[in-house]
Amino acid sequence: MLDLMGIAVRGLLHRKKRSWLTITGILIGITAVVALVSLGESMQLAVRRSFEELGYDVVMILPGELGGGFGGPSSFSTSFELDTESLTEVEGVEEIGLLNFQSVYVKADGNEGFLDALGVSENIFSFFKVEIVAGRGFSPDERGVVILGREVARELDLRAGSTLQIEDHPFKVVGIYSADSRLDEDAIILPLADLQELLGEEGVTMALVRVAPGDDVGQTAKRIENFLYRSRGRRDLSVQTMEEVHEVVQRALGILGAFLGGIAGIALLVGGIGVMNTMYTAVLERTREIGVMKAVGARNSQIALIFLMESGLMGLVGGALGTGIGSFLNFAAVTAAKRALGTRVLEYGISWWLVLGALGFSFLVGAIAGLLPARAAAKLDPVEALRYE
Amino acid sequence: MRDEAIVELLGVWKIYHMGRRGRITVEALRGVDLAVRRGEFLAVMGPSGSGKSTLLHLMGCLDRPTEGKVLFEGTDVSTMRSAALARIRNRRVGFVFQSFNLSPNLTALGNVELPMVFAGVPRRERLARARELLSRVGLRERERHLPAELSGGEQQRVAIARALANFPDLLLADEPTGNLDSETGHGVLSLLSETNVEGVTVVVVTHDPEVATAAKRRLRIRDGHIVEASDA
Numbered sequence: 001m002l003d004l005m006g007i008a009v010r011g012l013l014h015r016k017k018r019s020w021l022t023i024t025g026i027l028i029g030i031t032a033v034v035a036l037v038s039l040g041e042s043m044q045l046a047v048r049r050s051f052e053e054l055g056y057d058v059v060m061i062l063p064g065e066l067g068g069g070f071g072g073p074s075s076f077s078t079s080f081e082l083d084t085e086s087l088t089e090v091e092g093v094e095e096i097g098l099l100n101f102q103s104v105y106v107k108a109d110g111n112e113g114f115l116d117a118l119g120v121s122e123n124i125f126s127f128f129k130v131e132i133v134a135g136r137g138f139s140p141d142e143r144g145v146v147i148l149g150r151e152v153a154r155e156l157d158l159r160a161g162s163t164l165q166i167e168d169h170p171f172k173v174v175g176i177y178s179a180d181s182r183l184d185e186d187a188i189i190l191p192l193a194d195l196q197e198l199l200g201e202e203g204v205t206m207a208l209v210r211v212a213p214g215d216d217v218g219q220t221a222k223r224i225e226n227f228l229y230r231s232r233g234r235r236d237l238s239v240q241t242m243e244e245v246h247e248v249v250q251r252a253l254g255i256l257g258a259f260l261g262g263i264a265g266i267a268l269l270v271g272g273i274g275v276m277n278t279m280y281t282a283v284l285e286r287t288r289e290i291g292v293m294k295a296v297g298a299r300n301s302q303i304a305l306i307f308l309m310e311s312g313l314m315g316l317v318g319g320a321l322g323t324g325i326g327s328f329l330n331f332a333a334v335t336a337a338k339r340a341l342g343t344r345v346l347e348y349g350i351s352w353w354l355v356l357g358a359l360g361f362s363f364l365v366g367a368i369a370g371l372l373p374a375r376a377a378a379k380l381d382p383v384e385a386l387r388y389e
Numbered sequence: 390m391r392d393e394a395i396v397e398l399l400g401v402w403k404i405y406h407m408g409r410r411g412r413i414t415v416e417a418l419r420g421v422d423l424a425v426r427r428g429e430f431l432a433v434m435g436p437s438g439s440g441k442s443t444l445l446h447l448m449g450c451l452d453r454p455t456e457g458k459v460l461f462e463g464t465d466v467s468t469m470r471s472a473a474l475a476r477i478r479n480r481r482v483g484f485v486f487q488s489f490n491l492s493p494n495l496t497a498l499g500n501v502e503l504p505m506v507f508a509g510v511p512r513r514e515r516l517a518r519a520r521e522l523l524s525r526v527g528l529r530e531r532e533r534h535l536p537a538e539l540s541g542g543e544q545q546r547v548a549i550a551r552a553l554a555n556f557p558d559l560l561l562a563d564e565p566t567g568n569l570d571s572e573t574g575h576g577v578l579s580l581l582s583e584t585n586v587e588g589v590t591v592v593v594v595t596h597d598p599e600v601a602t603a604a605k606r607r608l609r610i611r612d613g614h615i616v617e618a619s620d621a
Contacts (some may be wrong), residue, residue: 003506007495014494220611292490296504296551297479299472383452386490 004302011282019314022278026318027325029268030362034326035333036264040257041335044250046347051246054128054208059221060240061207061228079203084232087209090227092220094212097124098204100195102244106188108156108164115152116187118203119195127208129185130262135160135175142193147175151185160331166190167198217241267364271318272369279311279373283380290377291385300378307374308367315366316359323358394424394460395559395590396448401457403443403613416445417469419613420457427558430585431592432604440613441594442563444609448592449482449561450474456535462558473530483552485581487564497523497547500533504554520551526580542573549580553589560584562593566600578603 012019024080065076084096100119106112122140130137130147138145146166148158153176158164162173178185196202211220220239225239283290292302327350334348401419406617409534425431425448435441435485446452450466461477469477478484480501483504491500501519510518523529525545528539536544542563543567553562562581568572574597581604593600600608609617 003512007506008502010494012500288490289492292486292492294475294491295449295476295478295484295486295509295553296507298507299475301472302507348475383446388449388488 001305004306005309008306008313011286011306011310012313015282018278018281022274023314023318023321025274026268026315026362026366027271027322029264029271029327029365030319030322031326032264032267033261033361034354034358035329036211036260036371037257037354038327038330039333039346040253040260041328041351041354042346042349042373043256044356045254045349047246047249047253049347051242054242055210056242056246057211057217058127058242059209059211059217060242061209061224062238062240062244063205063236064238079201079205080237081203082207084207086231087137087207087224087227088124090220090223092211092215092223093209095123095126097121097127097208097209097210098192099124099206100192100204101176101206102195103201104166104188104195104198105168106166107168108158108162111156114182117195118183118187118189119192121192122253124208127210130189131178132175133178135173137175138191140219141192144169144171145174145191146171147177147181147189148173148381149185149187150176150178152188159265169194169198187310220373221381268365272315272365275314275366275369276373278314279307279370280376283307283373283377286377287385289378289387290380290389291382294380295386303380304374304378307377308370311370311373312363312367315369316363318366319359319362322362323355326358327355356360393426395427396424396425396464397401397458397460397463398444398454399458400445400449401454403440403447403452404455417452418447421613423594423608423615425559425590427589427590428585428588430582430605431590431603431605432607433592433594433610434451434596434607435483435610440612441610444610445561445563445592445594448559449484451484452618468507476509477554479504480555481558483550483554483557483560485545485552485560485562485565487567488553489536489541489548489568491544491551493536493549495542496533497537497539500547501550501554506552508555509510510555510595518554519550523547526550536603542575542576545569545573545577546580549577549584553584558590559592560589562591562595564595565593566595566597571599575599585610 023071063080079100082098084098097244098121100121102117103114104117104244106115114219120137125137129314130146137147146164153159158165158173160173160175163170164173165171177183178191192204209224211217221239221241228237228239229235330350331348334346337346395478398421398550401418401421405417407413409417421444424575433441433444443452445453450461453467459467461481466474466477492503495503497518498516500514501522505515505518520529520532523532526549528543528546531539531543536547539547560581564578565581569577578600579592581593593604595601605617606620608615
């Protein structure tokens with residue numbers, strides 16, 4: 001077996017340029033598969049990390065039905081009023097965090113314009129972490145203060161201690177946060193009460209409820225839903241456990257991943273056809289050699305195996321290089337996304353099953369592409385093959 | 390006599406169908422009866438297209454007759470499966486061709502090893518045998534050379550070494566000196582004679598009178614019939 005492999009390798013080396021060109025075809029296909037599939041994995045990883053950070057013991061209350069809008073602060077603009085005191089009485093509810101996403105008009109040192117603002121209840125940082133890179137966070141009951149995204153601070157040339165005008169009210173910058181907070185760097189965070197006062201309304205756009213330890217998250221969510229229906233008389237709010245939300249997002253990403261994988265699969269198919277083409281040419285070119293091998297006693301199965309090994313090897317080499325390049329591209333994309341968007345929508349990650357799968361699959365593509373040419377070689381009539389010029 | 394035959398042809402016809410849809414039929418052999426005795430050196434002579442090569446291919450189990458029987462050591466090989474025929478070619482027969490037919494991407498050593506690779510001989514044993522054979526044909530120091538780096542005579546000597554790799558009983562040579570100058574051809578002929586002296590049955594198809602003279606028995610073939618036989 002190993003000796004037949006030696007013959008196969010020499011066959012490949014004998015037509016180096018063509019072998020490499022064929023390998024490049026597989027390489028491109030596998031690069032596309034690995035890059036796109038690992039990109040999908042990176043997205044899923046980032047999503048999973050976000051949910052883990054928020055915790056699966058958290059229930060979300062949102063206006064309307066879940067779906068479509070889970071993407072970023074600006075997509076939650078419908079506000080609603082919530083009787084938090086009564087909600088706290090519901091069995092299993094431990095803590096309620098409130099959020100309000102709005103656009104506000106900001107002035108600072110001659111710069112002015114609209115910015116995304118996130119009004120938060122003071123306990124919100126126990127739900128998700130905000131990475132403060134300069135200054136500090138809010139103190140309890142503190143008012144008239146704001147934390148800026150690093151991007152905003154840079155553009156407005158502000159630092160901790162500076163002041164700015166939000167809707168014509170003065171605010172003091174107490175801290176700067178970075179994108180490691182999973183919050184875009186081009187937004188600002190201020191106390192919920194301040195934002196509500198500026199906008200003259202009592203509403204929030206999202207509420208996070210932490211379920212008490214030992215209480216079932218799903219059942220608590222049901223109780224909250226019932227409470228909301230009873231107290232409001234209508235179903236205008238949806239209650240989602242993190243698990244449900246995660247599932248929806250994961251399913252969407254799964255479909256996206258399968259779609260991208262399918263496109264990459266086409267590239268790989270083209271690569272496979274390239275291998276088949278090369279192998280047919282090789283069989284034709286080496287017809288006489290095949291005749292000689294048969295004359296010196298090679299069995300049909302041995303001839304077929306030599307050609308299968310050649311095509312499989314081309315697949316494997318293309319696959320190995322493609323996996324390397326593909327995972328590098330994924331790494332580059334994650335890094336670029338972090339720089340350009342200033343947020344962690346991607347998290348670099350490549351799984352062993354993807355690497356091993358890509359290698360196995362590329363060998364398989366090569367071998368399958370070589371199947372028919374190898375059969376053609378094995379079936380050659382030795383006398384005719386020897387006569388072939 | 391018959392018991393001594395290594396290969397025997399009984400009423401063998403070989404008809405090729407050529408051209409589009411195989412409409413043109415060529416009768417390469419027309420009812421040939423022939424017994425090759427163990428240990429003999431037989432020369433088959435005849436003009437081009439007379440069926441010499443076909444005869445050789447049938448003796449070497451490289452082809453099956455259209456009609457009649459080919460007995461290899463008394464066993465009818467005409468109906469054998471291709472794997473069984475491959476086994477006979479591998480272990481019992483050695484082929485030498487006019488155009489050497491060495492594998493261009495294998496070294497001299499690799500080419501001699503080839504039949505042993507297909508026979509599953511372990512590497513160490515294979516290398517020792519291949520080197521011994523290359524020494525015997527005077528090419529031990531050129532074992533790392535590719536066929537393209539060897540002269541015609543050298544290539545044919547490598548081909549003979551390859552043919553002898555698995556200790557065959559029967560060596561079949563198709564115009565072995567056809568592409569060589571007379572001096573080089575003489576060297577190759579000596580190798581074939583030596584091989585025969587060592588007990589290997591040799592059948593040579595040739596135009597070359599010198600080769601024919603070296604043989605112990607000569608046959609002349611014309612239009613698919615054996616027309617003349619003579620013992621030296």
